[in-house]
Ligand SMILES: C[S@@+](CC[C@H](N)C(=O)[O-])C[C@H]1O[C@@H](n2cnc3c(N)ncnc32)[C@H](O)[C@@H]1O
């Protein structure tokens with residue numbers, strides 16, 4: 001997300017005078033970025049991901065309903081990320097959705113585990129108007145990838161990634177293509193190999209810190225030895241951030257059933273503020289229901305926020321190395 005001056009102003013108010021937004025929700029700036037869950041199905045079972053805990057029905061959003069959602073936002077965001085928790089390439093209509101998004105003057109972004117790319121035509125992916133595509137590649141060997149990405153086939157994934165990168169060199173497409181390396185104890189030694197790959201294909205490399213997704217697990221097995229890439233402080237108690245979580249005033253997450261929910265951490269859709277098939281997102285975002293939920297946050301009354309690990313110092317750390325202009 002580009003942080004523009006209007007967003008900085010709005011964030012300033014939310015940090016220093018949040019009560020102003022609670023009293024006058026119409027002053028709230030609408031989110032620059034919206035997430036629409038194109039699918040909550042997934043072909044993998046990554047060790048720490050909350051997908052395994054999901055109790056909601058799992059299915060693909062239809063193209064018709066996707067269009068209805070986009071048409072009922074009530075304003076034009078800068079970008080739409082086409083998933084929440086789930087694998088977007090599970091949905092065979094994904095590329096129709098990204099094209100439609102772009103036709104509306106909105107930038108489509110997709111985050112993928114990359115293991116299903118071979119089921120789509122490579123040229124169609126590159127011509128699908130996806131603006132930002134982030135592909136998870138946690139290493140260059142079978143163990144580095146498959147130990148965490150349960151159900152993945154490393155050989156197929158690697159082939160998919162190289163195939164897409166090679167073809168992109170010839171025909172272009174996807175202006176902002178990124179390889180994402182989730183830094184963990186068992187794969188951190190492969191960082192240089194991944195860097196070489198990113199440099200060779202002139203793409204951005206996202207170094208992401210591994211999180212527990214709120215699970216009560218011993219993270220010592222997964223946290224990288226290089227403390228610079230860890231979001232947790234193992235020796236001291238992890239400190240809750242003092243600032244107000246920006247998602248309280250800036251998040252826009254819409255599930256495949258149309259429900260508008262608290263934020264991307266709300267994987268099971270527990271905190272619902274309204275349904276976009278009944279009211280526009282703009283109305284929901286500034287509604288009484290949403291204000292009540294925001295008030296609960298300030299009263300420390302949202303269970304999800306209490307154990308959220310995006311809400312600790314260093315939470316959701318990720319660093320981007322840009323090799324797109326390498327000679
Ligand atoms: C829930 S996934 C949904 C998209 C897609 N299924 C995927 O895996 O890329 C969203 C992002 O979380 C990342 N992720 C997976 N496990 C993680 C963990 N333990 N800590 C931080 N990020 C994680 C994924 O690589 C992806 O970039």
Ligand code: SF4
Pocket residue numbers: 042043044045046049050051085086087113
């Ligand atoms: S991280 Fe992505 S691929 Fe892995 S289980 Fe979660 S949603 Fe699926």
Ligand code: SF4
Pocket residue numbers: 245246247248262263264265266304305306308309310311
């Ligand atoms: S669950 Fe976490 S990210 Fe979501 S609003 Fe609460 S503190 Fe913020």
